[in-house]
Amino acid sequence: MSRRVSMRYDGRMRILTVxxxxxxxxDVLAGVPAAVEGEVxxxxxxxxxWVFFSLKDDASVVECFMPVWKLRHAIEDxxxxxxxxxxxxxxxxxxxxxxxxxxxxxxxGSLKRAxxxxxxxxxxxxxxxxxxxxxxxxxxxxxxxxxxGESAAYSDFLRILKNRWGGVxxxxxxxxxxxxxxxRDIVRALGIGHWxxxxxxxxxxxxxxxxxxxxxxxxxxxxxxxxxxxPIPVVVGVxxxxxxxxxxxxxxxxxxxxxxxxxxxxxxxxxxxxEIVAMVDTIGASLETRRATARxxxxxxxxxxxxxxxxxxxxVESSAAVLASRAAAxxxxxxxxxxxxxxxIANLNPTRLLARGYxxxxxxxxxxxxASTLHAGDQLTTRFAAGHAESTVNTVSTPRRxxxxxxx
Numbered sequence: 001m002s003r004r005v006s007m008r009y010d011g012r013m014r015i016l017t018v019x020x021x022x023x024x025x026x027d028v029l030a031g032v033p034a035a036v037e038g039e040v041x042x043x044x045x046x047x048x049x050w051v052f053f054s055l056k057d058d059a060s061v062v063e064c065f066m067p068v069w070k071l072r073h074a075i076e077d078x079x080x081x082x083x084x085x086x087x088x089x090x091x092x093x094x095x096x097x098x099x100x101x102x103x104x105x106x107x108x109g110s111l112k113r114a115x116x117x118x119x120x121x122x123x124x125x126x127x128x129x130x131x132x133x134x135x136x137x138x139x140x141x142x143x144x145x146x147x148x149g150e151s152a153a154y155s156d157f158l159r160i161l162k163n164r165w166g167g168v169x170x171x172x173x174x175x176x177x178x179x180x181x182x183x184r185d186i187v188r189a190l191g192i193g194h195w196x197x198x199x200x201x202x203x204x205x206x207x208x209x210x211x212x213x214x215x216x217x218x219x220x221x222x223x224x225x226x227x228x229x230x231p232i233p234v235v236v237g238v239x240x241x242x243x244x245x246x247x248x249x250x251x252x253x254x255x256x257x258x259x260x261x262x263x264x265x266x267x268x269x270x271x272x273x274x275e276i277v278a279m280v281d282t283i284g285a286s287l288e289t290r291r292a293t294a295r296x297x298x299x300x301x302x303x304x305x306x307x308x309x310x311x312x313x314x315x316v317e318s319s320a321a322v323l324a325s326r327a328a329a330x331x332x333x334x335x336x337x338x339x340x341x342x343x344x345i346a347n348l349n350p351t352r353l354l355a356r357g358y359x360x361x362x363x364x365x366x367x368x369x370x371a372s373t374l375h376a377g378d379q380l381t382t383r384f385a386a387g388h389a390e391s392t393v394n395t396v397s398t399p400r401r402x403x404x405x406x407x408x
Contacts, residue, residue, distance in 0.1 A: 026088040066100035074117030079110040111212035144200030149174040153258035160262035177207040182217035190226040206258040209239025218245035237261030354385040
């Protein structure tokens with residue numbers, strides 16, 4: 001039953017301005033936190049800065065307002081959500097509203113719808129593209145593990161890591177993985193500034209399984225964008241095989257469980273040992289193949305060299321035979337020429353000429369070849385085949401003188 005208030009001024013009631021009255025009401029309401037669940041209606045983003053919507057149930061409606069940067073989930077009309085904030089009256093219009101500090105989908109249907117809306121948005125922006133995903137180092141030296149230090153996921157990861165590979169340094173970023181502060185903790189741990197002292201080769205974000213509400217931080221837009229922006233490759237391993245989060249889709253590598261995350265970031269020492277053995281066998285086989293090839297080539301070279309030497313020897317022998325034949329022919333021709341020259345010389349021997357009836361006349365030891373060289377009174381010696389005779393030139397007759405005598 002409402003209390004009747006008199007408008008009669010009795011001097012004890014203070015008269016307030018509208019602004020003073022609304023400010024007083026807001027002071028009272030500010031001390032009463034508001035946590036409300038309802039269906040979204042009239043959802044709109046203005047100037048890319050402010051979000052306006054109403055929450056309603058079957059009987060009532062309340063207006064809500066929040067900065068867009070605080071909106072961590074994709075929202076649309078008809079979704080059931082929970083909001084937390086401060087209620088008050090907007091003094092410029094006098095309308096009651098809730099200034100929202102946090103918002104999250106409520107109920108399985110709304111959570112799934114929020115997941116799908118965010119998935120479509122980020123996929124359209126290219127955050128899930130395979131071509132941007134980075135390969136993990138084969139043998140990491142430092143692993144940055146983002147998990148709750150008291151969780152089974154943390155213990156499982158370390159156990160599998162130790163069983164598979166040794167000598168890896170694990171740096172833990174102990175974070176809340178659900179509830180208030182989870183998104184903030186995870187985003188901070190994904191930033192390079194958190195690892196300022198030692199930079200990991202790979203980051204692993206992991207937690208156990210849970211409901212959609214439990215996995216809300218892993219389905220938030222802030223965490224998705226932090227994974228995308230990380231300069232270090234990120235592996236996400238959440239819960240069980242059936243759990244797929246937005247963080248899984250953005251990660252460079254998705255692991256089905258925390259244990260599988262450990263399997264993805266380090267090799268199994270037994271596999272590496274087998275690879276080394278296989279590599280040694282391959283190298284040995286390669287060396288044996290090369291040795292056999294070299295031996296075969298050497299044998300071919302030797303055989304080729306032997307055949308070449310044989311052909312060269314045959315050619316030398318053939319050339320020697322040709323030279324010998326040519327030398328014999330040359331000797332024969334030379335002997336014939338010598339014989340002919342000897343016969344010619346013999347025929348030209350003055351002694352033989354004298355024997356054939358010729359004589360040879362000399363004057364002072366020189367052969368007289370022309371009568372024009374003689375003068376009357378010259379002493380001549382005439383040689384015959386047998387003996388010689390001395391004579392004195394009385395007259396000299398030459399063909400020219402004879403001709404002149406005939407002309408006279």
